Amino acid sequence: MIRVLLVDDHPVVREGIRGMLSAEPDLDIVGDAGSGPEAVVRVATLAPDVVLMDLRMPGGDGAQATERIRAEHPGVHVLVLTTYDTDTDILRAVEAGATGYLLKDTPRAELADAVRSAARGETVLSGRLAGKLLTGVRQRTEPEGPALSPREAEVLRLAADGLTNAAIGRTLHISATTVKTHLMRVYEKLGVGDRTSAVSQAIRRGLLPEK
Incomplete structure (x- = not known):
């Protein structure tokens, strides 16, 4: 429950x-x-x-x-x-x-x-x-910290939409393990420990691509 x-x-x-x-x-x-x-x-x-x-x-x-x-x-x-x-x-x-x-x-x-x-x-x-x-946040963002790679930003954008690792993998034609690896690198770059914090930080810094 x-x-x-x-x-x-x-x-x-x-x-x-x-x-x-x-x-x-x-x-x-x-x-x-x-x-x-x-x-x-x-x-x-x-x-x-x-x-x-x-x-x-x-x-x-x-x-x-x-x-x-x-x-x-x-x-x-x-x-x-x-x-x-x-x-x-x-x-x-x-x-x-x-x-x-x-x-x-x-x-x-x-x-x-x-x-x-x-x-x-x-x-x-x-x-x-x-x-x-x-x-x-576009006018409030300032570049800070390491940039995300295009693939890392793409993975995080799909995570922000609520997709699971498996669903992200199917969308990008990569394995769920690879997705997890990308997310772990994102967490390390942004200094966070979970998806929600990563999305918040990436948006604040202007690191997520628009749809």
Whole structure:
């Protein structure tokens, strides 16, 4: 079972999401919160696997809460679920450590699959939102550290789309072991230890190719 905490300042929205996900046999909604600070407290007491986090809440900012949760509970993955898709909002969420970013009009099946992916530590970001994120950071990036090779950037771009190593290998006609090797080199170059951090760092530095 994947333990899920819902965070949104609107009770009706929380109940709606709870109703959508409760029908999934492998998802357990362990609680909810109405603000960022409350979410931080609830994570400490409920130990969820995934937090579905709204961004703009009167009682406390979702991005700040995401940063605290990731710092204090690195095993907990935060999946942003919000109405806003501006470049700035997406960037703030990713920089805070969010595993993914979805909009509230996401269909139920897609949302449930996104929660499962987030629980595995996989990046959840649609192509459209990834493009917005790249646009939002283009003016803020500065070259730093070693550059990625074209193949490494290509592998990381597919990883950012949520593909598994096997799927990336099939797409690029290389073995899953080779994909893993490329990713390990990427992690070393960027000074990170997982896919989500690698994607965030590469986007911040302007190292990922646009689609």
